[in-house]
């Protein structure tokens with residue numbers, strides 16, 4: 001089992017500018033669902049009849065397909081929630097690396113926002129182990145578009161559930177609110193873990 005408990009990635013106790021506590025509290029219920037389903041699916045995989053495996057339809061095949069959705073849903077929300085509640089000021093090693101790898105912070109931000117505005121699932125700033133550099137990757141679903149051998153440092157949820165309650169269909173104002181409250185200290189923490197593990 002990847003997880004046998006519900007993590008508490010949410011430390012918020014008040015509304016943020018443009019992202020309400022109610023919205024985040026509801027959002028966290030979806031996260032808890034991903035954790036529960038991860039555990040349920042992985043238990044069922046252990047017990048499933050492997051001999052009936054078939055790519056058109058099989059019970060084990062469906063379990064394996066939905067396992068990637070649940071596991072990524074769990075992991076990406078664990079990367080997302082701690083990003084809420086910061087001062088929005090980019091700083092530290094990640095700020096330096098962004099400038100080096102993208103030319104400037106503004107160039108990175110323009111690309112990252114475009115990634116988010118055109119994604120149906122997630123915009124991810126990732127550390128890619130292939131070139132040891134930063135990349136903005138877009139995902140259309142929790143299990144569609146993930147790039148292997150890359151570690152998410154900053155995950156922006158672009159599913160409707162992340163912004164509909166506070167922003168209706170206006171993705172742009174949600175993205176602006178996300179950046180205003182972005183906790184860059186947490187991004188630096190993850191980067192530090194990545195760099196120190198090399």
Ligand SMILES: [Fe+2]
Pocket residue numbers: 027030077157159161162
């Ligand atoms: Fe979400």
